[in-house]
Amino acid sequence: MPGNHHPRRGSMAYSPRKRARSQTPHIRHWPKGGDKPKIQGFMGYKAGMTHALVIDYRPTSTTSGREVVMPVSVVETPPMKVAAVRFYIEANKGFQTTGEIWSEKLDGELAKRLSLPKKSKKQNWDKAKKSDDIRVLVYSQPKLVKGIPKKVPEIREMRVSGGSIEEKVEYVKEILGKELTVNDVVREGDMLDFVAITKGKGFQGHVQRWGVKLLTHKNSKHRRMIGTAGSWHPNWVQATVPQAGQMGYHQRTEYNKRILKIGENGEDITPAGGFPHYGQINNSYILIHGSIPGPVKRVVSMRDAIRYRRGVKIKKPEISYISTTSKQGV
Numbered sequence: 001m002p003g004n005h006h007p008r009r010g011s012m013a014y015s016p017r018k019r020a021r022s023q024t025p026h027i028r029h030w031p032k033g034g035d036k037p038k039i040q041g042f043m044g045y046k047a048g049m050t051h052a053l054v055i056d057y058r059p060t061s062t063t064s065g066r067e068v069v070m071p072v073s074v075v076e077t078p079p080m081k082v083a084a085v086r087f088y089i090e091a092n093k094g095f096q097t098t099g100e101i102w103s104e105k106l107d108g109e110l111a112k113r114l115s116l117p118k119k120s121k122k123q124n125w126d127k128a129k130k131s132d133d134i135r136v137l138v139y140s141q142p143k144l145v146k147g148i149p150k151k152v153p154e155i156r157e158m159r160v161s162g163g164s165i166e167e168k169v170e171y172v173k174e175i176l177g178k179e180l181t182v183n184d185v186v187r188e189g190d191m192l193d194f195v196a197i198t199k200g201k202g203f204q205g206h207v208q209r210w211g212v213k214l215l216t217h218k219n220s221k222h223r224r225m226i227g228t229a230g231s232w233h234p235n236w237v238q239a240t241v242p243q244a245g246q247m248g249y250h251q252r253t254e255y256n257k258r259i260l261k262i263g264e265n266g267e268d269i270t271p272a273g274g275f276p277h278y279g280q281i282n283n284s285y286i287l288i289h290g291s292i293p294g295p296v297k298r299v300v301s302m303r304d305a306i307r308y309r310r311g312v313k314i315k316k317p318e319i320s321y322i323s324t325t326s327k328q329g330v
Contacts, residue, residue: 008240009210009211009212009213009242010209010210010211010212010242012239012240014250015239016239017209017245017246017247017250018246018250019200019246019249019250020197020249020250020251022197023197023298023299024154024155024156024299024301025195025196025197025251025299025300025301026156026195026251026301027041027156027158027195027301027303029306030159030161030303030304030306031161031303031304031305031306032161033160033161033162033163034161034162035162035163036162036163036167037160037161037162037163037167037168037170037171037172038160038161038162038171038184038185039136039138039158039159039160039175039180039184039185040158040159040160040161040185040303040304041156041158041159041185041301041302041303041304042077042080042158042180042182042185042186042301042302043077043080043138043140043154043156043299043300043301043302044075044076044077044078044182044285044286044299044300044302045075045076045077045078045142045145045147045148045297045298045299045300046073046074046075046196046292046294046295046296046297046298046300047074047075047076047147047275047278047281047285047296048073048074048275048276048277048278048296048327049071049072049073049074049291050071050072050074050269050271050322050323050324050327051069051070051071051072051323052069052070052072052260052287052319052321052322052323053067053068053069053070053319053320053321053322054067054068054070054260054289054317054318054319054320055067055068055317055318055319055320056068057258057315057317067320070260070289070290071289071290071291072260072287072288072289072290072322073287073288073290073291073292074269074275074281074285074286074287074288075285075286075288075292075300075302076145076147076266076281076282076283076284076285077181077182077283077284077285077286078140078141078142078144078145078283078284079141079144079179079180079181079283079284080138080139080140080141080179080180081107081138081139081141081177081178081179081180082103082136082137082138082172082175082176082177082178082180083102083103083106083110083136083137083138083139083155083177084100084101084102084103084136084137084176085100085101085128085134085135085136085137085172085176086099086100086134086135086136086137086157087099087100087127087128087131087133087134088131088132088133088134088135089130089131089132089133090132090133095132095133098127098130098131099124099127099128100137101123101124101125101128101176102116102117103176103177104119104177105177106177107139107141107153109143109151109152109153110139110153110155112152113139113152113153113154113155114155125169125173128165128169128172129165129166129169131165132165133159134159134160134165134168134169134172135157135158135159135160136157136158136160136172136175136176137155137156137157137158138155138156138157138158138180139153139154139155139156140153140154140155140299141153142154144282144283145282145283146279146280146282147275147278147279147280147281147296147297148297154299156301160172161304181284182262182284182286183262183284186259186262186286186302187259187262187314188259188260188261188262188316188317189258189259189313189314189315189316189317190258190259190304190305190314191256191257191258191259191304191305191308191314192257192258192259192288192302192303192304192305193253193254193255193256193257193302193303193304193305193306193307194253194254194257194288194292194293194300194301194302195251195252195253195254195293195300195301195302195303196251196252196292196293196294196298196299196300196301197249197250197251197252197293197294197298198248198249198250198251198252198293198294199248199249199294199295200247200248200249201247201248201249202246202247202248203244203245203246203247204244204245204246204247205224205244206224206225206226206242206243206244207224208247209242209243209244209245209247210242212226212242215227226241226242226243229241252293253293254290254291254292254293255305255306255307255308256305256307256308257288257289257290257292258288258289258317259286259287259288260287260288260289260317260319261286261287261317261319261322262284262285262286262287263284263285263286263287264284266280266281266282266283266284266285267280267281268322268324269281269285269287269322269324270324271323271324271325271326271327272324272325272326273326273327273328275296275327276296276327276328277295277296277297278296278297287319287322
């Protein structure tokens with residue numbers, strides 16, 4: 001008779017499960033743009049979670065159109081600054097950089113992150129009009145966030161989408177060296193993807209890391225171990241064999257998260273006693289339906305949804321109540 005079979009434990013999709021190279025998440029792919037030029041991404045800091053009473057906006061939900069309790073994540077979004085504009089042309093091996101123009105007004109804290117270029121009065125915008133893609137280098141301002149001790153900003157590249165190349169060039173000319181708020185990039189009701197580095201859990205064993213079953217009580221010496229490391233040939237341990245190692249602190253993406261609210265006054269959303277391990281919100285913030293990766297205080301990147309096709313229309317959600325009761329039992 002054939003033996004019992006069950007699917008393998010643990011997905012190999014994210015292997016090897018190593019620690020992320022940087023705590024600041026990077027975005028490799030961007031969706032197609034719209035009619036007008038705009039930046040497709042933003043950065044913020046995760047403050048925590050709460051719950052709200054919202055009219056269910058999902059058309060196929062069993063509670064569609066009714067008031068339901070939704071778990072919501074809160075991300076503090078202080079203004080970002082545009083440091084530089086970068087131009088690309090499409091070559092055989094992908095996009096290649098053809099040039100960049102830096103702003104003359106840069107914060108002193110940015111020099112702690114990277115070597116700043118020398119100031120130059122020559123700005124070759126004609127080369128920009130011959131490019132195939134335009135992106136901007138933006139950096140955050142953690143000094144404005146009281147819940148985060150660091151002062152060195154994070155810098156990331158964001159794509160400019162929509163319109164013709166000439167329209168994009170005029171758009172980046174206007175925003176170069178200026179501040180960008182979350183309202184310039186995101187609207188209430190938008191669907192976004194959130195990218196962050198997950199909470200690190202250190203070195204874990206086979207069972208915790210891959211979810212393999214415990215061996216029987218009759219097994220010799222150990223129960224929390226794998227039954228075999230593989231066949232005799234090949235005479236090396238294959239990558240598909242579940243083994244102990246690093247768990248957590250990986251870059252992960254949550255797709256299709258809806259923005260329920262964009263607020264300017266952080267006091268309206270801060271619970272009594274502040275968010276645990278974070279404190280008060282002093283800048284603008286966004287309210288997201290559901291959870292997002294990473295612990296509190298961690299920087300979160302967001303972009304326009306790349307896999308969103310149909311379903312929810314972009315309109316302002318109806319929120320009747322947002323919980324600001326203490327999360328610490330005060």
